[in-house]
Amino acid sequence: MMAKGERLSAREQDAKERMDNFDEVSLGYDEKQARAEAERCLQCKKPACVGGCPVGIDIPAFIKLLKEGNPAAAIKKIKEKNSLPAVCGRVCPQENQCEKECILAKKSDPIAIGLLERFAADSERSQDVAAGSKVESKGKKVAVVGSGPASLVSAGDLAKLGYSVTIFEALHKAGGVLVYGIPEFRLPKKIVEAEIDYVKGLGVEIRTNFVIGNTLTVDDLFEQGYEAVFIGTGAGLPHFLGIEGENLNGVYSANEFLTRVNLMKSHLFPEHDTPIKRGHKVVVVGGGNVAMDSARTAKRLGASEVYLVYRRTEEEMPARAEEAHHAKEEGIIFKTLTLPRKLIGESGWLKAIECIETTLGEPDASGRRRPVIKEGSNFTLEADVVIAAVGTGANPLLLKATPKLKLNPKGYIEADEKGTTSMKGVFAGGDIITGSATVILAMGAGKQAAASIDEYLSARA
Ligand SMILES: Cc1cc2nc3c(=O)[nH]c(=O)nc-3n(C[C@H](O)[C@H](O)[C@H](O)COP(=O)(O)OP(=O)(O)OC[C@H]3O[C@@H](n4cnc5c(N)ncnc54)[C@H](O)[C@@H]3O)c2cc1C
Ligand code: SF4
Numbered sequence: 533m534m535a536k537g538e539r540l541s542a543r544e545q546d547a548k549e550r551m552d553n554f555d556e557v558s559l560g561y562d563e564k565q566a567r568a569e570a571e572r573c574l575q576c577k578k579p580a581c582v583g584g585c586p587v588g589i590d591i592p593a594f595i596k597l598l599k600e601g602n603p604a605a606a607i608k609k610i611k612e613k614n615s616l617p618a619v620c621g622r623v624c625p626q627e628n629q630c631e632k633e634c635i636l637a638k639k640s641d642p643i644a645i646g647l648l649e650r651f652a653a654d655s656e657r658s659q660d661v662a663a664g665s666k667v668e669s670k671g672k673k674v675a676v677v678g679s680g681p682a683s684l685v686s687a688g689d690l691a692k693l694g695y696s697v698t699i700f701e702a703l704h705k706a707g708g709v710l711v712y713g714i715p716e717f718r719l720p721k722k723i724v725e726a727e728i729d730y731v732k733g734l735g736v737e738i739r740t741n742f743v744i745g746n747t748l749t750v751d752d753l754f755e756q757g758y759e760a761v762f763i764g765t766g767a768g769l770p771h772f773l774g775i776e777g778e779n780l781n782g783v784y785s786a787n788e789f790l791t792r793v794n795l796m797k798s799h800l801f802p803e804h805d806t807p808i809k810r811g812h813k814v815v816v817v818g819g820g821n822v823a824m825d826s827a828r829t830a831k832r833l834g835a836s837e838v839y840l841v842y843r844r845t846e847e848e849m850p851a852r853a854e855e856a857h858h859a860k861e862e863g864i865i866f867k868t869l870t871l872p873r874k875l876i877g878e879s880g881w882l883k884a885i886e887c888i889e890t891t892l893g894e895p896d897a898s899g900r901r902r903p904v905i906k907e908g909s910n911f912t913l914e915a916d917v918v919i920a921a922v923g924t925g926a927n928p929l930l931l932k933a934t935p936k937l938k939l940n941p942k943g944y945i946e947a948d949e950k951g952t953t954s955m956k957g958v959f960a961g962g963d964i965i966t967g968s969a970t971v972i973l974a975m976g977a978g979k980q981a982a983a984s985i986d987e988y989l990s991a992r993a
Contacts, residue, residue: 537641538640539572539643539644540561540568540644542558542559542560542561542565542644543559543560545558545559547858547861551831551863553832554715554716554717554799556716556718556720557858558718560647560651563601566603566647567601569643570596570599570648572643573595573643574635575595575596579591580633580634581631581633581634582630584630584633584634585630586973586975586976587613587972587975587976587979588613589630589649590609591645594606594607594610594648594649595643595645598651598652603651603652603655604656606652607653607656610649610652614975615685615689615727615730616681617649617650617652617653618723618726619681619710619723619971620646620649620971620972620975621647621648621651621652621653622646622650622723623718623719623971624646624972625970627852627854630646631645667692667693667694668694669694669696670693670694670696671696672695672696672989673695673696673697673698673757673758673759674687674697674761674762674985675697675700675753676690676698676699676736677700677764677765678699678708678763678764678765678766678964679701679707679728679738679764680707680709680766680963680974681709681962681978682963682964682974682975683699683762683962683978684699684706684707684708684728684975685978685979685982686764686961687736688736689978689983690762690982690985690986691734691736692734693986695985695989698736698737698739699736699739700743700744700747701738701740701742702744703740703795704740704795705795706728707721707725707728710724710971711794712794713822715825715828716794717828743930744765745929745933745934746933750930750955750958754957759957759989760958760959760985760989761958761959762951762959762961762978762981762982762985763930763945763959763961764962765926765927765930765964766964767924767968768787768924768927769924769926769927770785770923770924771920771922771925772785772920773920775872775873775874777877778920780880780881781877781880781881782809782811782915782917782918783875783917783918784918784919785919785921786822786823786825786826786920786921789808789826789919790826790829793829793833809917810834810835810917811830811833812836812916813836813914813916813917814827814831814835814838814916815841815872815885815913815918816830816918817841817842817918817921818842818920818922818923819840819843819844819849819851820849820850820851821855823840823919823921824840824851824855824856824859824864826919827840827859827864828858828862830917830919831863835917837865838863838864839865839867840865840866841867841870841871841885841887842866842867842868842870843869843871843890843903844869844892844900844901844903845868845892867913869889869891869892869903870888871887871888871905872885872886872918873887873888873910875918876912881916882915882918883914883915883916884914884915885912885915885918887911887912888906888909888910889909890904891903891904891906924967925942925943926942926944927964931945934955936954936955937953937955938953942967944965944966944967945964945965946965947959947960947965950981950983951965951980951981951984952984959981959988960981961974961978961980962974962977962978
């Protein structure tokens with residue numbers, strides 16, 4: 533019997549079993565667990581958890597409905613504010629948001645808000661309840677560029693307000709990072725598809741294989757009768773290591789590696805005809821969620837040794853603690869306080885990576901202690917695949933074709949807190965403004981921009 537106040541753990545696929553498959557690792561709560569966890573909520577009069585949620589879900593209200601055994605009403609409550617609850621329940625860093633603010637966190641474990649959100653969303657899906665429905669049209673068209681979480685939420689909210697919304701997506705599948713970045717074992721694609729179907733059910737049209745800035749420009753969209761444009765093109769341009777040997781065969785950016793596996797199903801070659809090199813000894817450089825996803829994917833593709841090379845200590849790693857924990861359980865070897873120096877090849881193919889040890893110096897601009905090289909500590913790791921997961925930049929295609937759009941010094945779109953850009957009628961949100969951030973922040977920005985677009989178009993009526 534659990535001590536009162538102790539949080540219930542979710543069921544998980546066994547670490548040994550999951551190494552051979554891409555099935556979901558966390559299995560969430562069953563009904564009994566969800567009700568028991570919901571029972572722990574104090575139903576605070578001034579719920580601090582809500583303040584920690586970037587989209588302002590009425591958290592105590594939906595938890596109360598779960599406690600009463602009514603997941604259908606709970607999901608309705610959540611969807612008043614969040615169109616992608618099954619996604620958020622799985623990948624949002626709740627530990628730094630709603631759960632961090634939960635009053636119970638002061639003395640014991642906070643309520644597992646994310647797992648409860650996931651349970652409510654999954655219950656609805658299992659009962660095939662189509663929650664999306666069209667509303668009366670306002671007779672105005674809005675274009676949304678990109679189909680990641682910022683765009684999906686913005687499009688969904690605008691459709692709920694009666695606008696006729698078309699999403700233009702460059703890739704052949706909608707969902708942005710949710711489909712091409714985050715792997716199946718953390719976020720099953722059928723779940724993303726179900727949430728996209730919900731947005732489509734609200735009347736949103738999605739046109740894939742459509743690159744704005746190439747097939748049509750932003751100005752063309754206005755000429756075609758769209759009265760406002762939301763840009764949610766993300767930060768999909770990979771940064772590279774900038775060291776010797778980066779052009780060798782076997783060196784990937786995390787972006788290319790994960791896209792090949794997720795979207796092009798390269799691990800199922802020749803059934804799907806985009807091959808990927810299945811490394812025997814793989815080194816992933818980086819310490820964020822993207823690095824963890826790459827390392828765990830490489831392991832599932834059959835690598836015998838996967839190293840994670842990170843220049844600071846585990847404490848400074850930006851990855852969610854849960855992801856680092858799962859990676860370790862799966863046998864990923866953490867080589868912290870280590871920096872890559874050179875990639876070594878033979879006949880054009882990668883053979884090894886030379887690294888050097890670091891120590892931590894004074895804090896830098898990011899507030900984290902700066903890695904300082906330990907001269908003479910060079911060592912070599914054998915590797916036939918190296919994956920660089922060291923950050924991304926703004927997706928440049930649309931920006932180059934839209935010179936009227938003001939950018940900040942880092943190359944991201946300049947916009948105010950309402951998502952308003954320097955171009956009349958053009959709004960933006962998500963990673964294309966902030967740089968690589970989180971799903972829920974992108975959703976919050978999409979929501980805010982939808983409200984701004986409504987205000988802008990209502991004033992023009
Ligand atoms: C591997 C990985 C793991 C992550 N893990 C987590 C996690 O666990 N939790 C979390 O909260 N966040 C995570 N993130 C970050 C999160 O996914 C992003 O912050 C979020 O997806 C940003 O949403 P967005 O809508 O701004 O952009 P994106 O999701 O990047 O979507 C942008 C879309 O725009 C399209 N596009 C770009 N240019 C054009 C154009 N010119 N015309 C038409 N379409 C265009 C792109 O193809 C893409 O589909 C992760 C990111 C990655 C890469
Ligand atoms: S702060 Fe915690 S205990 Fe209070 S209502 Fe929110 S989830 Fe429940």
